[in-house]
Amino acid sequence: MKQLFFVLASALASVGGAAASAEEPELAAIHCDLPRGWSDVAELNARFVVFGELHGTNEGPNFVGSLACTLGRENNRVLVAIEHDAAENEALQSAWNSDDFEQRLRTLLFAEGSDGRSSSAMFDLLVRLHRVKQSGAPLSIIAFNGFRDEQQADRFSNLTGQGPWEAAQAENIAIASTSPTYDHVLVLVGNFHAMKTPVSRGGYDFDPMALRLSQYGKTVSLNMRFADGTSWNCLLRPGVDRTKGPVKSDDIDCGPHSTKGEPNLGSEPFIRIEQTDASNEQSTFDGFFWVGAISASGPKSP
Numbered sequence: 685m686k687q688l689f690f691v692l693a694s695a696l697a698s699v700g701g702a703a704a705s706a707e708e709p710e711l712a713a714i715h716c717d718l719p720r721g722w723s724d725v726a727e728l729n730a731r732f733v734v735f736g737e738l739h740g741t742n743e744g745p746n747f748v749g750s751l752a753c754t755l756g757r758e759n760n761r762v763l764v765a766i767e768h769d770a771a772e773n774e775a776l777q778s779a780w781n782s783d784d785f786e787q788r789l790r791t792l793l794f795a796e797g798s799d800g801r802s803s804s805a806m807f808d809l810l811v812r813l814h815r816v817k818q819s820g821a822p823l824s825i826i827a828f829n830g831f832r833d834e835q836q837a838d839r840f841s842n843l844t845g846q847g848p849w850e851a852a853q854a855e856n857i858a859i860a861s862t863s864p865t866y867d868h869v870l871v872l873v874g875n876f877h878a879m880k881t882p883v884s885r886g887g888y889d890f891d892p893m894a895l896r897l898s899q900y901g902k903t904v905s906l907n908m909r910f911a912d913g914t915s916w917n918c919l920l921r922p923g924v925d926r927t928k929g930p931v932k933s934d935d936i937d938c939g940p941h942s943t944k945g946e947p948n949l950g951s952e953p954f955i956r957i958e959q960t961d962a963s964n965e966q967s968t969f970d971g972f973f974w975v976g977a978i979s980a981s982g983p984k985s986p
Contacts, residue, residue: 716753716816717953718754719973721954721956721973728904728957730902731869731901732901733868733870734871735873735906735973736875736877736879736905737875737908738908738943739803739915739916739917740803740915741980743908743976743979744800744872745808745809746975748872749764752868753812753813755867755868760867760868763860763866763868763869763870764823764824764825765870765871765872765873766801766872768801768827768828770831770832770852770853771831771833773826773828773832776793776826780825785811785814786811789807790807790984790985794984799918800874800981801829802983803981803983804983804984806984807984809872826857828853830853831849832852832856836852836855843890844890845885846888846890850890850895850896851896853893853896854893855896857893857900858901861901871897873893875908878894879895879905879968879969880903880969881895881967882895904971905969905970906969906973907971908975909945909972909975911978912942913978914940914941915940915943916983918937919936921936940980941980953975955973956971956972958971
């Protein structure tokens with residue numbers, strides 16, 4: 685595994701001998717890894733690489749953050765797309781280009797939230813990438829989740845089921861990927877949206893985000909696989925019968941829960957591309973990224 689250890693010295697923020705900000709540590713050491721198997725993904729020359737995660741873990745965001753960090757330090761132009769409200773993307777860009785990004789991020793995207801999209805691990809991912817960007821790496825981010833405005837919602841209103849939402853997600857990523865052009869577009873999203881086959885749900889058929897994204901350019905989608913551990917999520921308490929009426933807040937248990945994984949493939953993260961079957965039908969995913977045993981990451985602002 686290729687490893688990069690680099691130090692962001694406070695002196696980098698000093699121009700003409702000006703003292704570094706007291707709010708920044710003198711040395712912020714950031715450890716980045718290029719996961720084994722990334723070269724197989726790079727050889728596919730995909731415009732978009734989608735990472736379908738299980739929300740509420742430390743390992744999903746850390747995997748993508750470490751990859752983006754490494755690519756950026758190698759002077760690759762990288763866009764990281766996160767599953768946050770697209771309507772807030774303009775404010776997110778303003779914060780991204782400021783010196784008080786961390787503080788603005790707390791009130792912008794992490795003031796509230798009940799799942800892994802607003803987890804401490806997601807917050808740490810963005811802070812980490814911003815520090816790398818401040819050191820000179822060409823990193824960018826975008827919030828792509830849902831409709832960015834009423835006009836977009838109207839344009840996709842003819843689609844059935846969850847189709848409008850999925851289509852908006854894909855379009856938001858595609859538009860952001862063209863200005864400027866990027867060497868890599870990395871998308872971190874719940875693994876339902878990362879599927880590349882049509883879905884039937886609630887009596888409706890629709891295309892998940894990654895399948896829609898394939899219309900804009902070659903898309904490689906990877907499903908997160910993991911060993912036993914914990915994840916932060918909300919579950920019905922034992923004994924609650926949801927058929928007897930509306931579910932109340934007291935009926936829901938939100939917190940870290942034991943999560944069954946798969947046979948352990950080792951502690952070292954890696955990527956594996958898997959070929960489609962002999963029938964030549966489209967696979968749900970193009971492969972997977974392995975993160976090892978998972979650990980829960982709760983909301984940044986419970």
